[in-house]
Amino acid sequence: MTLDSSPIVAIATAPGRGGIGVVRVSGKNLGTMVTAICTLPQGAALQPRHATYTNFVDADGSVIDQGLALYFKAPHSYTGEDVLELQGHGGPVVMQLLLARCLQAGNGIDLRMAQPGEFTHRAFLNDKLDLAQAEAVADLIEASTEAAARSASQSLSGVFSSIIHTLVEQVTQLRMLVEATLDFPEEEIDFLEKSDARGKLDTIRSSLDQVFQQAAQGALLRDGLNIVLAGQPNVGKSSLLNALAGADVAIVTPIAGTTRDKVTETIQIEGIPLNIIDTAGIRDSADAADDVERIGIARTWAAVEQADVIIHMLDACRGPTLADEHITARFPDNVPVMRVWNKIDLSGHRPAIDRLDNATHIYLSATDKLGMELLRAELLRLAGWQQTGESLYLARERHLIALGAARLHLNAAAEHAALNDHALDLFAEELRLAQDRLSSITGEFTSDDLLGVIFSRFCIGK
Template sequence: MNIDSTPIVAIATAPGRGGIGVVRLSGKDLAPVMAAVCRLPASGNLQPRHATYLDFVQADGTVIDQGLAIYFKAPHSYTGEEVLELQGHGGPVVLQMLLARCLEAGQSIGLRLAQPGEFTQRAFLNDKLDLAQAEAVADLIEASTEAAAKSASQSLSGAFSKVIRELVDKVIHLRMLVEATLDFPEEEIDFLEKSDARGQLSRIRESLERVFAQAAQGALLREGLNVVLAGQPNVGKSSLLNALAGSDVAIVTAIAGTTRDRVTETIQIEGIPINIIDTAGIRDAIEASDEVERIGIERTWSAVREADVILHMLDASRGPTRADEDIVGRFPETVPVIRLWNKIDLSGHQPGVERSTDATHIYLSATDHVGLELLRSELLRIAGWQQTGESLYLARERHLAALKSARNHLEMAAELAAQSDQALDLFAEELRLAQERLNSITGEFTSDDLLGVIFSRFCIGK
């Protein structure tokens, strides 16, 4: 990807009012903008990496705001280019005025508004960050739990990239031995035995499995689980949502059809975000009280089809009904189902878990908050969450796909290594493909199209 060195500018703080707002510029030779927008000290310039309190002014000298100007000289900046940060009061109007003034003053150098993620994209292209670290910037900003933020910070510090590079180095070393043997076929050496190629490959695969396990757990921290509450009206879905959330986020009444639309609440279980979606009670469309409830029921089925886990709620005090079985018959076969038998305070059941071939059954009381820990534990089990005590990397689906692909190539290499030296050329090719897939994680081998997609999802100003 070609590096666009055109100077860029954007508001780098979140929309809305705040105590402090930041306008950030990056590019070559920002001196004209500094001189025009900032009422510079007597020395006539800003000392790099020092905060200077001064006025931000219009072309006629009137003051827009007063604040701090910090200048970072290339390459010692976030983007690797010259960077100027203007920190003023965080009102939307004053920030827009300051942004407009920068654009006006920067016309002579071609200053333009930054695209989403363009500052971080330049940091990547100027070798200030690798691709995994660049993605961790966005993940840290978007982290919805403390555990996710810690894992994103781990990746931003380069921990994830470090283990990937170590894997790549091991693959390269093995490739070097294989290809050296291919280059000198006259040397009658049993390569696989003399160089311990099979042992090296086995250790590489073991290392990859450990990295994949940590990355998969990190991906769970990032994405969480989408859990849909489904069932007939008045079985206690909204009561359960409120109990899990610890507050009254859904209206609870004895009137059937109270919940008309999705109500979503995100809770945390051991740091994992669980997005619980309460839906309209499911009953025959003919029984629905009005058009609004019928639309709500249609949206319920839409949510069920998109779920990671379905919580099918039933009334333990009356037992299963034909309507409950009809609901089960419409569940997607590929989505895990937990049958929640609610109202055990009325039925006399004890809280517990029963497993069958089609679903897990949990007995609880949402009203009395009994059996909720059983549900939380089951959600963690389905998610595959394991407290390993190891640092996790907030991996993305892209990273997991690359690791899986590398694993497949190494598996094929192992099968070839088990055959004979006659397959060394194919063995070497599988190692090359595995190396290529691992390199795509850090961006050492990445298509321009992929970079465009990744950085376009960042916020403007980052």
């Protein structure tokens, strides 16, 4: 895929006021623009990779700002092209004036505004980053926890890509062996036995399983888990949200129907982001106080449908009711359910956890914060989190899909290998398909449409 090669410019720092703001330019023939904007001594030029203090001037010579100009000569830059960064004071008006001046001064070289992610897209196309590393740039910016930021940094440094490249190389080597045998069938009678093709394949499959497990952990760090609190009014959903968040983020009163709409709070447990969604209490629409509460109940069920985990809140003082059974019956079949019996400070129960076939039951008090550690540990277990002690790399859903597809192709290759040398052509084809799916992670085989989707989600200026 090729982009419009015109020089591009954008403000590279976040909107709002700050001590420093950066305008970034990437492209060819930036010299005339530098001369027009920066007040350099007669005949002087910006030295590559050196900061130069200068005035940034308008077309009439008036000073817009004072700051540092940095020039990075291709290919030794973020994008692989010539890059100019103008670092001035971080006021929004100053930045807009400097951006407008760059566009004016770059008129002769067809300078235009950058699209979201276009600087990183050019870095990918110019082989400065592979696709997994490029995605890690956005993930590092958007990281919501320290663990996610560290893992994104691992991916950006190429750890994940290196592992994928190793897998691809192993698959490629085995594929070459198989295809060479197909080309010269008379020279090989028992290829699978003599080359230990099955053993090599088993090794690759084992490595892929380990990578998939690590990637799943990384995806959890990136995306977190959506946990919906559902149950009848006044069972303590908002109190539990406040206890988990460590702050009064939801209003708590003894009045039924206090929570009218969902309230979302992101918390961290061992660095894992968990999006806790408090919802309106569920009761029969005829019992709702007004239309607002009825709409809130409808939104509760909509949130339940999108949940990764459902916490069904119940009152330990009164035990299960028919209304609780009706609520349980409407939960989706494929979503894990945790039944939390609240108010044990009033019921006389002790903090406890009971794992049954259909659900886990936890007894706690959100008000007195009894049994909260049991809940936190169970949430991590349901999330599939395993503290391995290893540095994780951040992964995305598309990475998991590609790894899963590659695993299916390798499993199919193993089935063909069981037929001895009678299905070597099918064996080779499954290896090729597995190789393609693994290579799509780093962008060696990736559709233009997918690239467009990935980079359009970046912030402008990156």
